Amino acid sequence: MSTTQSERLRELLEPLVTSQGLDLEEIAVDSVGRKRVLRVVVDSETGADLDxxxxxxxxxSAKLDESDAxxxxxxxxxxxxxxxxxxxxQPRHYVxxxxxxxxxxxAEGGELVARIVAVDxxxxxxxxxGVKGRRPTARRVALADVARARVQVEFNRKDSTDGTDSTGSTDSRTEKDMKEEEEA
Structure with missing residues (x-):
């Protein structure tokens, strides 16, 4: 039987989260001054929208109200x-x-920044x-060899196969820039 409050909350709430088609990723109870905050992090294969x-x-909230957790x-x-x-x-996070x-x-030390292509x-x-105009290289890493991994935010990502950005454009100029060039 669980002894910590977080473990008891997980046992209580995880079946409910799963029944909603989501995964329970994290539970944390923090004290903020005199108040307590229960933070629940959920996700799914397709992401969790606002609804x-x-x-x-x-x-x-209803489940917590009916329990003394x-x-x-x-x-x-x-x-x-x-x-x-x-x-x-978790392996599902990499997927x-x-x-x-x-x-x-x-795990052996060192750092690597790379794009995940496939997971098994x-x-x-x-x-x-690639750096300085060189082509990207393929690398295989065992899950056991990863000590820590964090997704990076990318702005103006270029598609590695055809040089286009996320809008399909290879031109980084804005419409305003192009219009000004046409008028000149």
Whole structure:
């Protein structure tokens, strides 16, 4: 039987979150002054939209109200998603991050920034970006060799296969820039 409040909350809330088609990623109870805050982080294979977050938040609130898991004192329930720069801790996190740029801390020491191309039970197929005009290189890393991994936020990402950005454009100029050039 669980002994910590977080473990008891996980046992109580995880089946409810799962029934909503989501994964329970994290539970944390923090004290903020005299108030307590229960933070619940959820996600799914396709991501959790605002409607799903609202639905699970209402369900969790009702479940917590009918139990004594949070005790008698007041608390605030916050339900959200892992965020853009999420820490990857489970194999399913790596699958969800396929195509994303990730910063890896390797167990043997050292750091690697690469894009996840594919994930299987043993490890990750990565594409290490080329530097100074060089082509990207492929690399295989075993999951056991990863000490820590965090998704990186990318602005103006270029597609590695055809040089286009996320809009399909190879031109970084704005419409305004192009119009001004036409008028000149």
């Amino acid at each position: 799903a977050i609202a639905d699970v938040s209402r369900a969790l 949070m005790g008698e004192g007041e608390y605030t329930l916050e339900v959200g998603t892992p965020g853009a720069e999420r820490l990857l801790t 969800r991050a396929t195509g994303r740029l990730v910063k890896f801390q390797l 039970d043993e490890g990750l197929d990565l594409e290490v970006p």
